[in-house]
Amino acid sequence: MKIYEIGTGYTSIPAQVAAATESVVEELTKAYISMNEPVEIIDISAENRKPNTLPITEVGVPSVFRKADVSLGIIHKVKRVVYSVALAFKLKKILKKENERCVLHFHNQYNMFFFTKLVSRRLRKKAITAYTNHNGLWSLPWEEVRETMSRRYFQEIFSMKNADIVFALNPLTKKNIEEQLEIPENKVFLISNGVNTDEYRPLSLDEKTELKKKYSLEGRHVILQVGSVYENKGQARVVELLCSALKNNKNLVYAYAGGIVSQEYHNLLKQTAESLGISQQVIYLGTFSPGEEMNCLYNIADSTIFASEYEGFPLVCIESLSCGIPVILCSDLSVEIGNGILKADKNTIDEVITGTIINKSHNYEEICRKARSNAVENYSWKKIAENYLKAFKGEING
Numbered sequence: 593m594k595i596y597e598i599g600t601g602y603t604s605i606p607a608q609v610a611a612a613t614e615s616v617v618e619e620l621t622k623a624y625i626s627m628n629e630p631v632e633i634i635d636i637s638a639e640n641r642k643p644n645t646l647p648i649t650e651v652g653v654p655s656v657f658r659k660a661d662v663s664l665g666i667i668h669k670v671k672r673v674v675y676s677v678a679l680a681f682k683l684k685k686i687l688k689k690e691n692e693r694c695v696l697h698f699h700n701q702y703n704m705f706f707f708t709k710l711v712s713r714r715l716r717k718k719a720i721t722a723y724t725n726h727n728g729l730w731s732l733p734w735e736e737v738r739e740t741m742s743r744r745y746f747q748e749i750f751s752m753k754n755a756d757i758v759f760a761l762n763p764l765t766k767k768n769i770e771e772q773l774e775i776p777e778n779k780v781f782l783i784s785n786g787v788n789t790d791e792y793r794p795l796s797l798d799e800k801t802e803l804k805k806k807y808s809l810e811g812r813h814v815i816l817q818v819g820s821v822y823e824n825k826g827q828a829r830v831v832e833l834l835c836s837a838l839k840n841n842k843n844l845v846y847a848y849a850g851g852i853v854s855q856e857y858h859n860l861l862k863q864t865a866e867s868l869g870i871s872q873q874v875i876y877l878g879t880f881s882p883g884e885e886m887n888c889l890y891n892i893a894d895s896t897i898f899a900s901e902y903e904g905f906p907l908v909c910i911e912s913l914s915c916g917i918p919v920i921l922c923s924d925l926s927v928e929i930g931n932g933i934l935k936a937d938k939n940t941i942d943e944v945i946t947g948t949i950i951n952k953s954h955n956y957e958e959i960c961r962k963a964r965s966n967a968v969e970n971y972s973w974k975k976i977a978e979n980y981l982k983a984f985k986g987e988i989n990g
Contacts, residue, residue: 593694593984596686596719597621599635600700601653601675602668606642608881610820610850612785612907613699613726615882619788620697621646623977634682636675651675651682676706683707687715695984697722698755701748708754720984723755724783728824728902730765731926734772749773757983757990759783761905764926766990780990781983784927786976787910789968791883794916794960795891803892807877813844813949815920816893818886818908819900821861822853826899826922828861831874833899833922833938837945838870844950846897849877849889890915894949895934899923909933914967916960920944930970932963 597617599605607614617633624631625647637650653675683696696719698704704723708716727748729737741749752758753773758780760766770777795803804810815834819825827848834846852858858876865874880886890896896912899922909919913932920934920941936944948954982988 593692594630594632594690595624595695595697595984596683597631597633598679598683598696598698598700598703599633600703601636601651601672601679602700603636604638604641605633605635605646605648606644606882608642609879610818610882610886615907616724616726616785617699618646619786619973620977620980622788623786623973624981626974627977627981629977629981634679634686649682649686651678653678672700672702673706676700676702677710679703680707680710684711684715687711687718690718693718693720695720695722697724697980698751699724699726701727701745701751704751704755705747708751720756721754722757722759722980722984723751724759724761725752725765725769726761726904727765728900728904730760730768731762731904732764732902734768738772755779757781759980759983761785762926765904776990778989781979781988782990783979783983784971784976785905785907785910786971786973787907787914787967789914789972792887792890792911792914792967794964795888800891803888807847807875807892809845809847809875809892811843813841814893815844815846815945815949816890816896816917817846817848817899818850818889818896818912819848820850820853821848821858823857824901825850826901828857828864830897830899830922831861831864831868831870833941834897834945835868835870837942838873840942841946841950842873844945845873845875847875847877847893849880851879886911887915890917893917895920895945897922910967910971913963914971916964918948918956918959918963929966931966932959934959 599617600613603611605614605618621631621633633648635648637652760782766780766782769775769780838844865871880889890912895918897920898909912919918932918934920936922936934944948956
């Protein structure tokens with residue numbers, strides 16, 4: 593049974609900018625190939641696609657839509673629609689040629705919405721249509737997001753109701769999908785994201801020292817946040833949380849990296865640091881490509897920090913753990929990630945930083961070792977792909 597992994601159209605695969613869902617599509621495909629499963633990626637056309645050996649079929653779109661748009665503005669929305677319509681017709685041609693039932697695995701609401709609307713039911717029955725919900729809003733209490741869902745995510749609701757299989761990245765998302773959309777629980781599968789543990793790995797002390805020199809961070813303790821810069825990710829909140837620790841430890845810096853989605857929010861972040869008198873210890877490192885660049889970035893950190901208001905399943909956390917770097921968690925995630933997570937709030941974060949990161953008196957090396965082991969044992973992409981396959985083949989129930 594052939595699997596078609598559907599690129600979202602945000603940016604081409606392999607991603608050259610931080611793009612979590614595109615990374616998921618790429619890594620699942622690699623895992624299927626290693627397991628000798630027939631698989632193909634259907635993806636937006638690209639003039640300068642990153643060199644790769646992946647089986648990719650391109651969907652043509654006008655050149656203006658062939659680059660990533662991190663602003664998520666009107667051009668981004670138009671691009672999603674243009675690509676999704678072209679994608680639907682490409683999938684229609686594929687299904688007409690398929691002699692056996694295949695899997696179409698969608699990861700974006702626009703993509704599946706237009707496919708369902710534009711391709712006949714007769715043709716759609718030639719495939720198992722699967723939809724993975726990557727939207728962190730679904731993990732919030734329903735009364736908080738009911739109006740937002742009906743107004744902004746009606747396409748996602750439609751897509752999940754029309755999918756043969758739905759995948760949720762955390763228990764609260766699964767619960768909301770089953771209870772609020774009345775989708776039978778045997779059609780909704782709980783599955784986590786994974787990490788490429790060969791690509792995201794601990795570097796040697798000498799390599800880390802050279803990297804810190806590169807970023808003028810030698811001799812400094814680094815708390816790193818990775819993610820797009822906008823309100824949900826909470827960089828400005830992190831500056832406030834870290835204020836006391838930064839003031840009490842002049843060798844400590846808060847470094848953050850990721851595309852700037854909201855310039856207004858980035859300005860707020862910088863103004864917050866300035867008003868608190870810690871701007872010299874708050875450093876923006878820019879944007880980095882997934883893979884080797886990101887691995888080097890994680891390895892300059894003593895710890896990463898995660899403070900999103902909501903998230904489906906945070907890739908950045910398990911990527912950090914895979915590098916042997918613990919994560920200070922300042923959010924109420926609806927998933928338990930395991931070893932390497934240091935939970936903290938405004939009342940405890942100073943002690944976590946001072947005891948674990950600065951003085952390293954709380955078994956820091958052991959925490960790092962267990963973080964890496966957790967990623968390798970529980971979050972390899974092969975293990976995640978095996979779970980997807982079992983669902984596709986009907987070997988497990990939701």
